[in-house]
Amino acid sequence: MQRNKLTFARETLQGLSVGDAIGEALNYRYEEVRERADFSLFRDGTVRYTDDTEMALAIFKVLELTQSIDEDSLALAFASRFRRDPDRGYGRMARRILREISQGEPWEPLSRNAFGGGSFGNGAAMRVAPIGSYFVEDLERVVEMAERSARVTHYHAEGIAGAIAVAVAVAVATELRDQTPRLVSTKIWDEVLVRTPSGEVRDRIGVARGLETAGAADAARRLGNGSQISAPDTVPFCLWSACRCLEDYREAILSTIEVGGDCDTNAAIVGAIVAAYRGEEAIPADWLRVREPLDFRL
Ligand SMILES: [Mg+2]
Structure with missing residues (x-):
């Protein structure tokens, strides 16, 4: 099973990273995304x-090496990757926290005091997806590990809730790969x-569930x-978007x-959920081909 x-x-x-790369590439003039999505x-x-x-790769490596998520190990993995390759569009607070961790500061006070009460940004949700697939047999463990992975940089309850929801x-x-999209959603x-x-994250998810017939805009x-x-503004x-298009x-x-x-980030989260359900074959071959190769080194 391992x-x-x-x-x-x-x-x-794979689903997360292709979504991330394509989302970033098409972010500019996003309204014309359908004309610009041909990367052939x-x-x-x-x-x-x-x-x-970058951060999802750190989570994946920590899972591979330790079969768990320990905050100290994950903080070092995040910081090590950040030090090697800082120009990946990190937010200002993430940059500050990761820089200080890599200088030997403990992660917890940095994360707890960010923005005067911990970050509720979408940065914990954007990277968490591999945890959901890895601990697929035990949802309680998914929740616990998602929370640990979030806390390293996102101490606020809403930041953590976003990661739990995605995981x-x-x-x-x-888990339900062989079931119909209707049942899975x-x-x-x-x-x-x-x-x-x-x-707020959970409240808005409740609203999202009721928007079944709405258009995306x-x-x-x-x-x-x-x-x-x-x-709350992202997850x-x-x-909603992933559940609407689980098959495509x-x-x-x-x-x-x-x-x-x-x-x-939106496309990373959606891409991860859809690939979790449909597997890597669901990802368009030309998108997978043009995404830069994943660098798994810690
Ligand atoms: Mg990004």
Whole structure:
């Protein structure tokens, strides 16, 4: 099972990183995303991924090496990758925390005191997906490990809730690969609403569930599109968007980018959930080909 769990986590990481890279590449003039989504003339490996993938790679490596998430190890993994490659679009607070960790400061006071009460940005949600696939057999463990992974940089309850919600959605999608999209999306909403702690993220997820017949632009107007870079402003829309297009990675990503906001992070979260359900084969071959190769070194 160890191998399977890692294989699932790797497929989810592929979905996350392709979403991240394509979302970043098409972020500019996002309204025209459908005309600009053809990458067939791009050379192999030339579309860069961003901090979402960088940090998800750190999570994946820590899982591979320790079969768990320990905050101290993860903090060092984040900091080590940041030191080697800082220009990946990290937010200002993330840069500050990671710089200080890499200078030997303990992560906890840095994270706890960020913004005077911990960050509730979307940065914990954007990277968490491999945890959902890895601990697919045990949702309680998914919640616990997602929380640990979040706390290293996002101490605020809403930042943590965003990570829990995404990890649970990914776990359900991984677990129910052989079930219909209809059943899977129902189960995603059920489990996410039960397991995400109370607060704004959870409240808005409740609203998102009721928007089944809305268009993407309308849903984004109601739920947010990540333009505030917060977990409540990002995660509910991403869950909605993924559940709407579980069977079609390409359409899920395009309709997510089309509403603007935090395009790379939104597409990373949506891409991870869809790939958790449909596997790596769901990712368009030309998108996978042009994304720069994943660098797994810690
Ligand atoms: Mg990013």
